[in-house]
Amino acid sequence: MPELPEVEHVVRALRSVTGRTIEAAQLKLARTAPTISARSFARKLKGARIEGVTRRGKYILIEMDHGRVLLVHLRMTGKFVRVSAEQKLPPYAHAIFYLDDESILAFCDMRQFGRMNLLSADTVHDSRELSILAPEPFSESFSIDQFRETLSRSRRSLKQLLLDQTKVLGLGNIYASEALFLARISPFAIAARISKQRAIRLHEAIQQILEEAIAEGSTLRIDLQDEAGSYIGSSERFWRVYEREDEPCVKCGTRIRRVVQGGRSTYYCPKCQRQ
Numbered sequence: 001m002p003e004l005p006e007v008e009h010v011v012r013a014l015r016s017v018t019g020r021t022i023e024a025a026q027l028k029l030a031r032t033a034p035t036i037s038a039r040s041f042a043r044k045l046k047g048a049r050i051e052g053v054t055r056r057g058k059y060i061l062i063e064m065d066h067g068r069v070l071l072v073h074l075r076m077t078g079k080f081v082r083v084s085a086e087q088k089l090p091p092y093a094h095a096i097f098y099l100d101d102e103s104i105l106a107f108c109d110m111r112q113f114g115r116m117n118l119l120s121a122d123t124v125h126d127s128r129e130l131s132i133l134a135p136e137p138f139s140e141s142f143s144i145d146q147f148r149e150t151l152s153r154s155r156r157s158l159k160q161l162l163l164d165q166t167k168v169l170g171l172g173n174i175y176a177s178e179a180l181f182l183a184r185i186s187p188f189a190i191a192a193r194i195s196k197q198r199a200i201r202l203h204e205a206i207q208q209i210l211e212e213a214i215a216e217g218s219t220l221r222i223d224l225q226d227e228a229g230s231y232i233g234s235s236e237r238f239w240r241v242y243e244r245e246d247e248p249c250v251k252c253g254t255r256i257r258r259v260v261q262g263g264r265s266t267y268y269c270p271k272c273q274r275q
Contacts, residue, residue, distance in 0.1 A: 002058070002074055002172075003058070003170065003171065003172035003174060003175055003213075004055075004057065004058055004137070004169070004170035004171070004172075004175075004210060005175075005210055005213030005214045005216075006213075007055055007057075007058045007059075007060065007074065008055055008214050009214075010060060010074065010079075010080065011053050011054065011055045011060055013080070014053040014060065014062065014080060015052070015053050016082075017050050017053075017082070017099065017105055018050055018051065018052055018053060019049070019050065020049070020050050020099040020100055020101060020103075021047065021048065021049045021050075021099065021100040022045050022046065022047070022048050022049075022050070022064075022097050022098065022099060022100075023046070023047070023098045023099065023100050024042065024046055024097075024098040025041060025042050025045035025046060025095070025096065025097050025098070026038070026041075026042060026095070026096040027041040027042065027094070027095050028093065028094050028095065028096065029094035029095075029109075029112065031112060032094045032095055032107070032109065032112070032114060032115065032116055033095070033115070033116040033117060033118070034115070035117055036117070036118055041095075041118065044068065044118055045064075045070070045097070045118070047066075048064040048065060048066050048068065049064065049065040049066075050062060050063070050064060050065075051063045051064060051065050056125070056130050056133065056136070057130075057133045057134075057136070057165055057169050057170060058073060058074070058165070058170075059071055059072065059073050059129060059130060060072040060073070060074070061124065063121065064121075067120060067121050067122070068118055068119065068120060068121060069118070069119050069120070069121050069124045070116060070117075070118055071116065071117045071118070071119055071124060071127070071129060071130075072107070072114070072115070072116050073114060073115045073116075073129070074109075074114050075109070075111075075113035075114045075115065076111050076113050076114075077092075077109055077110045077111045077113065077114070078107065078108070078109040078113070078114030079107075079108055079109070080105060080106070080107055080108075081093075081105075081106050081108055082103055082104065082105050082106075083103065083104050083106065084102070084103055084104070085102045085103065085104060087104075089104070089106055090106055090108050091108065091110070092108045092109055092110045092112075093106040093107070093108050094107055094108065094109055094112070094114075095107040095116060117129065132165075132166045133165055133166060133169055134150070134165060134166055134167055134168055134169040135169060136169060136170075137168075137169055137170045137206060137207055137210055138207065138210075138211075142169075142203075144199065144200055144203050147168075147199060147202075147203045148196065148199045150167050150168065150191075151191040151192060151194060151199055152191075152192050153192070154167070154190075154191040154192055155190060155191070155192055156190070156191055157187060157188050157189065157190060157191070157261060158180060158185060158186075158187055158188075158189050158190075158191050158194070158202070159176055159177070159180065159187035159188070159261050159262075159266050160261060160262050161191045162176040162179065162180070162206075163176055163262070163264070168206070170206075170210055171206065171210075173242075173264050173265065173266075174239070174242045175206075175209050175210060175213065177241050177242050177266055177267045177268065178209045178239060178240055178241065178242055179202065179205040179206045179208075179209045180202070180205070180268065180273065181240050181241045181267075181268065181269060181272065181273060182201075182205035182208060182209060182240070183198065183201040183202040183204070183205040184201065184272055184273060185198055185201070185202055185273060186268065186273045186274060186275040187261065187266045187268050187273070188261075188275060189275050239267075241256050241267040241268055241269060242267050243267065244256045244267060245257065245258040245267060249269040249271065249272060251269070251272050252269065252271050252272055254269055254270060254271040254272070256268070256269055257269075257270055
């Protein structure tokens with residue numbers, strides 16, 4: 001599943017369609033947008049001009065000039081692909097947007113977990129999807145005081161807490177492991193018990209690892225035509241601990257370990273990340 005940096009890369013790629021008008025839209029798989037019928041989907045999007053593309057957490061917000069926002073979550077395999085009118089539609093195209101430059105933007109999703117919703121621009125941030133999210137990791141709201149308060153209210157392990165988007169936004173399994181390694185904190189430490197000094201280190205590490213990933217993606221060619229609109233760069237990165245079980249730690253040489261927490265793999269260095 002893409003994490004916040006990968007979603008940010010998709011948003012930047014999608015900005016290439018800003019200014020385009022949707023001449024027609026098709027919803028071919030009902031479960032992709034379960035709260036709206038295919039007929040209503042087509043009617044409400046026909047003639048809409050794309051004004052901008054933004055992000056809230058891992059949600060993509062495609063803003064229209066008629067006061068509506070198409071809210072998209074990629075989930076595991078969702079991606080956007082742009083093709084010309086002469087090209088075949090890509091596989092698993094479940095939502096299709098015919099643009100006024102005769103190109104076609106398709107939302108493709110092999111495993112069919114991706115979701116869309118069409119909401120009013122005035123209320124989208126109060127929606128069920130967005131209202132529960134924690135502060136953006138680069139916003140002023142994500143302060144060290146706010147972070148420490150969040151930690152103090154949880155008896156969960158740090159790794160499990162960091163994956164909860166209602167508590168700490170933007171981290172998935174990869175970046176949670178990487179941030180904890182950067183902060184030199186055990187993934188098994190209880191959130192409410194960590195010291196102020198370690199909380200500060202972890203707060204800084206979260207922002208650092210996300211900044212690194214976004215910056216790395218910005219150096220790559222982002223082009224919806226070659227399907228680079230999703231998972232950009234994540235498979236080519238050198239991770240410090242993630243998926244490096246039994247390999248030497250980049251800092252101390254100790255073998256990286258892998259355990260399962262809450263059904264997800266956690267990678268850590270037992271020496272650098274002592275409790």
